[in-house]
Amino acid sequence: MRALLVANPAATTTSARTRDVLIHALASEMKLDAVTTEYRGHAWDLGRQAAEGGEVDLVVALGGDGTVNEVVNGLLHEGPDPERLPRLAVVPGGSTNVFARALGLPNDAVESTGALLQALREGSERTVGLGLAAGTPGTADESVPARWFTFCAGFGFDAGVIGRVEQQRERGRKSTHALYLRQALRQFFDDEHRRNGTITLERPGEDPVADLAMSIVCNTSPWTFLGNRPVYALPGASFDDALDVLGLRRLSTVGVTRLATQLLTSSPERGPHGKQVVSARDLTAFTLHSKVPLPLQMDGDHLGLRTSVTFTGVRRALRVIV
Known part of the structure; x- marks a missing residue:
């Protein structure tokens, strides 16, 4: 088996020594090429090259959710083709690692590497669905290129929080839960549209849901x-x-306090609810429009302001080692 390891040297929870140990462990089981990313978008380029070359069987992303997102977008730059594309494996190295943990992987890089090697020996993998977001045709955002996301996207408030956190991190602040909380409070009080929402959800065959905040x-x-x-x-x-x-x-x-409480006490059986909450399940296509430009995030990466985003849910898009 030939594998490519894409390692982010700025990953929050891994050191150069840890990366060397992981590389040695993986190289003992497969033919491994290890590349350390050098610029924003480098992981995307490496994923694309692996998909186009036809010689790589497995791409291992060592880093946080941002690194994983770049690798996935590189692998799928010509669209999903699970049987042809290299498989993906994730070794978590970020501060949150939502995608890896949602797959059931350990949140420790060393433990996750052990789980990866065991899964490869046992041939354990699954084919996961992914989300695709793009600018809506016929709008000012129609030229915005499509981008894949692995676990979530946000349009509006939560994307604004992430944008503020990224600004603080660029100034040298460490990514902590306290930092996110402070920026969430600032975003809340600075949001002039929080009482009169500007977002409309449009789904084929359904009435639009307007004025979402x-x-x-x-x-x-x-x-x-x-x-x-x-x-x-x-x-x-x-x-x-x-x-x-x-x-x-x-x-x-009051509404945000209730929402925060419900999120903190949420479970696999029960999430946010109430008359102010709107939810829709298992959608393959829908659009979110806004009367004013709002921030957009995907997999925790702030992507700037948008007025209209079209989403596509693609089942069975990529094979992942678990």
């Missing part, structure tokens, strides 16, 4: 993690289905 798209559950605590925004979301959507009609102080 925030929207979250999930490809799996849990939506994220607070330390070791899983958070279930849409408990029914699954890698085996298409996409689920959660919307909130108003971001009032």
Whole structure:
């Protein structure tokens, strides 16, 4: 087996020594080429080259969710073809590692490498569905290229929080739960549209749902993690289905407090609920429009402002070692 290891040297929870140990362990079981990323988008380029070359059987992403997202977009740059494309394996090295943990992998890089090697010996893999987002034809965003995401996307409030966190990290702040909480509070009080939502959800064959103040798209559950605590925004979301959507009609102080409480106490059986909550299950195609430009994020990566995004849920898009 020939494998490519794509390692992010800036990954939050791995050191150069840890990477060397992991590379040695993997190389003992397969023909391994290891590349350390050098610039934003490098993992995308490496994934694309692996998909086009036809010689790589497995791509291992060592890093956080951003590194995984880049590798996946490189692998699928010409579209999903699970039988032809290299398989994907993930060794978590970021601060949250939602995709890897949602797959049931250990959150420790060394333990995850051991689980990966065992899965390869046993031939254990699954074919997962993914989400695809693109600018909507006929709108100002129609030229925005399509991009795949592995576990979630957000249009509005949560994307704004991520954008603020990224700004703080560029200034040298460490990514912590306290940092996210502070930026969430600032985003809440600065959001002039929180009481009168600007987002409309459009689905084929259904009436539009207008005036949403925030929207979250999930490809799996849990939506994220607070330390070791899983958070279930849409408990029914699954890698085996298409996409689920959660919307909130108003971001009032009481409503957000209720939502935060429900998220903190959420479970695989019960997530956010109430008259201000809108949800839709297993959608293969839908569009989110906004009256004003709003921030967009995918897999925790802030992508700037958009006014209209079209989402596609693609079942069985990529083979993953688990």
